[in-house]
Amino acid sequence: MSENLGVSELSEEQARAELARLAAELGRANTAYHTQDAPEISDAAYDNLKRRNAEIEALFPGLKRADSPSDLVGASVADGFGKITHAVPMLSLGNAFDDTDVQDFSDRIRKYLGLGKEALVFSAEPKIDGLSLSLRYEQGQLIHAATRGDGATGENVTDNARTIGDIPQVLTGAPDVLEVRGEVYMSHADFEALNERQQAEGGKVFANPRNAAAGSLRQLDPSITKSRPLRFFAYAWGDLSAPLAETQMDAIRRLAQLGFVTNPLTQECDGPESLIAHYRSIEEQRATLGYDIDGVVYKVNRQDWQGRLGFRATTPRWAIAHKFPAELAWTRLEAIDIQVGRTGALSPVARLAPVTVGGVVVSNATLHNEDYIRGLDSRGEKIRDGKDIRIGDWVQVYRAGDVIPKVADVDLTKRPDGSAPYIFPATCPECGSAAVREEGDAIRRCTGGIICPAQAVEKLKHFVARKTFDIEGLGAKQIEMFHDDADLPIRQPADIFTLRDRDASNLNRLKNRHGWGAQSADNLFAAIEEKRTIALAKLIFALGIRHVGEVGARDLALHYLDWTALTQAIDAARPAALAHRTADQAEEAERIKAKAEARRARVSDCRAAAIAGLDVPETASQCWSDLIGIDGIGATLGMSLSDALANPVERAAIDALIAHLNIVPPDAPAQDSPVAGKTVVFTGTLEKLTRAEAKARAEALGAKVSGSVSGKTDILVAGPGAGSKAKKAADLGVKTIDEDTWLALIEGL
DNA sequence: GTGCCTCGAGTTCC
DNA sequence: CTCGAGGCAC
Numbered sequence A: 001m002s003e004n005l006g007v008s009e010l011s012e013e014q015a016r017a018e019l020a021r022l023a024a025e026l027g028r029a030n031t032a033y034h035t036q037d038a039p040e041i042s043d044a045a046y047d048n049l050k051r052r053n054a055e056i057e058a059l060f061p062g063l064k065r066a067d068s069p070s071d072l073v074g075a076s077v078a079d080g081f082g083k084i085t086h087a088v089p090m091l092s093l094g095n096a097f098d099d100t101d102v103q104d105f106s107d108r109i110r111k112y113l114g115l116g117k118e119a120l121v122f123s124a125e126p127k128i129d130g131l132s133l134s135l136r137y138e139q140g141q142l143i144h145a146a147t148r149g150d151g152a153t154g155e156n157v158t159d160n161a162r163t164i165g166d167i168p169q170v171l172t173g174a175p176d177v178l179e180v181r182g183e184v185y186m187s188h189a190d191f192e193a194l195n196e197r198q199q200a201e202g203g204k205v206f207a208n209p210r211n212a213a214a215g216s217l218r219q220l221d222p223s224i225t226k227s228r229p230l231r232f233f234a235y236a237w238g239d240l241s242a243p244l245a246e247t248q249m250d251a252i253r254r255l256a257q258l259g260f261v262t263n264p265l266t267q268e269c270d271g272p273e274s275l276i277a278h279y280r281s282i283e284e285q286r287a288t289l290g291y292d293i294d295g296v297v298y299k300v301n302r303q304d305w306q307g308r309l310g311f312r313a314t315t316p317r318w319a320i321a322h323k324f325p326a327e328l329a330w331t332r333l334e335a336i337d338i339q340v341g342r343t344g345a346l347s348p349v350a351r352l353a354p355v356t357v358g359g360v361v362v363s364n365a366t367l368h369n370e371d372y373i374r375g376l377d378s379r380g381e382k383i384r385d386g387k388d389i390r391i392g393d394w395v396q397v398y399r400a401g402d403v404i405p406k407v408a409d410v411d412l413t414k415r416p417d418g419s420a421p422y423i424f425p426a427t428c429p430e431c432g433s434a435a436v437r438e439e440g441d442a443i444r445r446c447t448g449g450i451i452c453p454a455q456a457v458e459k460l461k462h463f464v465a466r467k468t469f470d471i472e473g474l475g476a477k478q479i480e481m482f483h484d485d486a487d488l489p490i491r492q493p494a495d496i497f498t499l500r501d502r503d504a505s506n507l508n509r510l511k512n513r514h515g516w517g518a519q520s521a522d523n524l525f526a527a528i529e530e531k532r533t534i535a536l537a538k539l540i541f542a543l544g545i546r547h548v549g550e551v552g553a554r555d556l557a558l559h560y561l562d563w564t565a566l567t568q569a570i571d572a573a574r575p576a577a578l579a580h581r582t583a584d585q586a587e588e589a590e591r592i593k594a595k596a597e598a599r600r601a602r603v604s605d606c607r608a609a610a611i612a613g614l615d616v617p618e619t620a621s622q623c624w625s626d627l628i629g630i631d632g633i634g635a636t637l638g639m640s641l642s643d644a645l646a647n648p649v650e651r652a653a654i655d656a657l658i659a660h661l662n663i664v665p666p667d668a669p670a671q672d673s674p675v676a677g678k679t680v681v682f683t684g685t686l687e688k689l690t691r692a693e694a695k696a697r698a699e700a701l702g703a704k705v706s707g708s709v710s711g712k713t714d715i716l717v718a719g720p721g722a723g724s725k726a727k728k729a730a731d732l733g734v735k736t737i738d739e740d741t742w743l744a745l746i747e748g749l
Numbered sequence B: 001g002t003g004c005c006t007c008g009a010g011t012t013c014c
Numbered sequence C: 001c002t003c004g005a006g007g008c009a010c
Helices: A010-037 A043-059 A099-113 A187-202 A208-218 A222-226 A248-257 A272-288 A303-309 A370-374 A455-465 A476-483 A495-496 A499-504 A518-530 A536-542 A552-559 A563-595 A596-613 A616-626 A637-645 A648-658 A691-700 A724-732 A738-745
Strands: A083-085 A095-096 A124-128 A131-138 A141-147 A154-156 A175-184 A230-237 A267-270 A291-300 A319-323 A326-341 A346-357 A360-366 A396-400 A404-410 A435-437 A445-448 A532-533 A663-665 A678-684 A703-705 A715-718 A736-737
Touching: A010 A099, A095 A099, A099 A272, A099 A291, A099 A303, A099 A319, A099 A637, A124 A272, A141 A154, A175 A208, A187 A208, A187 A222, A208 A222, A222 A715, A248 A303, A267 A272, A272 A291, A291 A303, A319 A715, A326 A455, A346 A370, A346 A445, A360 A396, A455 A476, A455 A495, A495 A499, A495 A648, A532 A536, A536 A552, A536 A563, A536 A663, A552 A563, A563 A616, A596 A616, A616 A637, A637 A648, A715 A738, A736 A738
Parallel strands: A095 A319, A360 A404, A532 A663, A678 A703, A678 A715, A715 A736
Antiparallel strands: A083 A154, A124 A267, A124 A291, A131 A141, A131 A175, A175 A230, A291 A319, A326 A346, A326 A396, A346 A360, A396 A404, A435 A445
16 A cells, blocks of 8 residues: 555555545545544544645645545645635625615615515624634534635634634534524733733734734634634524524524524614614723624514525625724825826825824825815815815824725814925826826826836736736736846736746746745746636736726626637727727717807717718627627727727737637536527516526526627516516517516526 | 616725 | 726616
8 A cells, every 4th residue: 555655755646546545535534523423533633634635636736636635624734724615605794884874774675675664673783893703513513614705715714713612512402504603803801911911922912802813713723722712702694595583683592592602782673763773872882892893783684584685796785784983093194106007097195104093003095096185076076175185284094994094184284384285197107108087087097008117017917816817926026026027027928928938048047046946936837837728707807908807807708708709809890899989989079069059060070970981891880789788898898898909019918928828718508408599688676586696597508698688689587677678678579588487497407 | 867786996904 | 995987777
């Protein structure tokens, strides 16, 4: 047997066999652990198997199995934490900042549910300022604990969670599978005692209880977590298939019966006035609670109504967080710097004399844009009573959403003599090109395009970012270094993929440089090689074309399925795109000129000529309509994409890049479903699905989802409140069905 | 035209 | 996380 060999001594064949053996053994151990009282093997033995598996996988990455135990949840791996995908995503909440927002929240729900005089009851509880944790229990046993992470996937902190006294290891009388959610936090007293201890021992002193709780929970060594006084309030559960109770309040009581600690200030409220009264009461008690809270959470009490209300993209419709006013601090504005983003946006950043805001030292803050500094909002109306912001001013800072520092106000009585209004630059501070602000736009942009080094670097950073090419070892810092490198410059994406060959024929080789070695250089080249194969959607997003974000890129990929098809279609649509813009501009001019009677005729002539003169070929119009007919893609995105591909410099860079890549088309949609190849339009309110879900399901089944009804539409799915589209469909003789019929049609697929 | 809702692009600190 | 703005429904 090979299992006594060191990992490095294994042959490929032995490694493959052993990975199979480990997968089987760990799989069996996992099943035993999760379904029976006694685990089959000890924790230490389990960890050893797991570690050996990870070591072999690291050495033979090509042999990693589809059912690799390293992807299994519920076990500790030596380095870092494993990932856990939440069965039900951990979403964030919408925010209310004043009484009006609370009233709106209630009104919105009443309208959505169609409630008349009927009572609408809420639960209200303090929003604990800690970190949320999801606990999974199977057959009453705590199986795993995961942090929120990005909402879909979190970190596996099971071993640490087991050390928290408020978290039961075993439940009696619980459903077979139960996910409990709550907040891990540290009390003020415990926090202070911990910091004193840390200081005495020369350890890290935490800025605030939240950071202390987060730092303690994310310890790699559970014995350290155990020594930290963490607590836990349970407030929700993650599995709606088996509701704990018919109302939120009953569910909380049930959690308390099961042995969880629930917050004593949780209360039932029968309307907005009652919610606000409870909010004020909690606000008054805030200082004496002994732990940090940052607001009050309101939830619709009835479970069935929560179900009907459902979710928007990232937040439930049935809950909201009523936030306390943010903590404020005053400090001196020392300078205003201008940063240039990847789209050329000039963003002013305030450099501040360091000041503590909400437990964190802040020395930078956003100033948004030109108008914000001048004291105007996006509609040109006064904010801060019209006070402008000047260098040297005494300014008020807060952290929006307790995260992003912003300059909120100015103290005019402390304004230094001889100060002058800040003059926003009209040229790019990085490349000197003109910086212009389009009519109706809040942002001033550098016109240098690819010539501007700041834009080039930011675009490259976007290209290698986590959601795009995600090249390990080539992050923002490395991009900055390589961009200005004398011997191995990376000036455009294609340069990344020629790096290895250029390095091989270079005198100043990467492996001989300070801070690099043969191993790290090889790792980088290997990471780059790995990403030569890339999904079409990621490639499109990575190009960093304005208005083409993650979702737009995915929609384009799903529609065209292939890079060549996409470029050919966009190229062909170019005349129509130009005509669209010309017509747009002419219309705009016409609107302005309508007031200046004298010149109207000339403009109309100009518009007619523009359209007639361009003589748009039929195929161009078709390609253009096809493009902007994609649901979610409009003329602005279309124009932006067309411009990017038609710009000779940009196009050359893109073509050079494409030559190095192996582009993977999106998963071919099912061919055998009843809706494959059909064009579907959703309209009205969907009750069982969100629009995004409906769209994703339909696309997975091979349907094309369009935004508007036309002769090409095969099926219109009309929910309640469908209007003009249903009428148009009837006129065109398009088949129209309701949501239930649609669900029945695609059922089981 | 108006009013949602989502998406894109910007931001800080650990 | 927030703002602005694009896209879409009414």
